[in-house]
Amino acid sequence: MKSLAQQMSFYQRYHRSARNRLTHFFGVPMIILAVMQALALLPLGPSGLNVAHVTVLVLLTYYFLLDVPLALAMTAFFAVLLAITQHLATLSWPWALSVFGVLFVGGWIVQLVGHHFEGRKPALLDNVFQIFIAPMFLMAEVFFHFGYKPGLQRRVQELAAQSA
Template identity: 30%
Template sequence: MFQPLSARLAQLFARYSDDHRHRTNQAIHVVAVPAIAWSVIALLWCLPPLITWFKPGVWSALAMFAAWCWYNRQSRALGYGMLAAFFLAAMLCRLVEQHYGLRVLGQAAVAVFVLGWAAQFIGHRLEGRRPSFLTDLVYLLVGPAWVMAKAYRQMGWRY
């Protein structure tokens, strides 16, 4: 039904997994990576649109679409999962914006971003290995897919 995982993503997952063997570091990443991804989406959501008839969130939508294109090209199944995750992240941004305003959304995004990265670096300190993205920035995209793949495996889903 789904295309197999691309050879490139399989290789990236293998390297990413090699940098994340410590159980505590893995547990930290399962929480921190989605939190950081949401915070980036929320920060982009808060950027003012350049064209007045655009609404807040346009930059975040464009970034999510670009990232989704990459995920979907690597694995259709993971692409669908990331599409759902992006949808939920956007809905959370919209709810916070609607109820509390863009300022609060931006403040929450900065706080989550800082806490998420602090947790990541603590995990890598325990691991004794540098974060993967320091060797190649593509790992900033691999991290969320790696967490999604981990969730798929827990549910017995193929990706």
């Protein structure tokens, strides 16, 4: 398994523009919420669990293997999204479908606008697995902004520069 720094350096090479990264702070959560909304419609028995819960659990397990502090922050982030998803599950079918469409299509449009600013195609076109790294990358960006995890930030920048 590649280290978090290795995976983030690949992602960073496609997201150097501040405007592109800013669009991703909106687009990525929109897409995640839309997908979680759809997965929440797939129940796993009478327990109240659904496929969204299991998907988040699997993803968080992977994140904890990569970096515990970032994974803890991602746990809080996903908890909020799961709470919103539970609310969205109570909407009537037409409203739920409309919300899904706005979030999913809108999220991709916002991100593609960002890649227009960047002048580079999305990272997932070269490595589809980057779709799972995007949320962790954005959380790391928040950490970096506040001065947390400077060693990781340096390592990501070094690796990104080596491959540029």
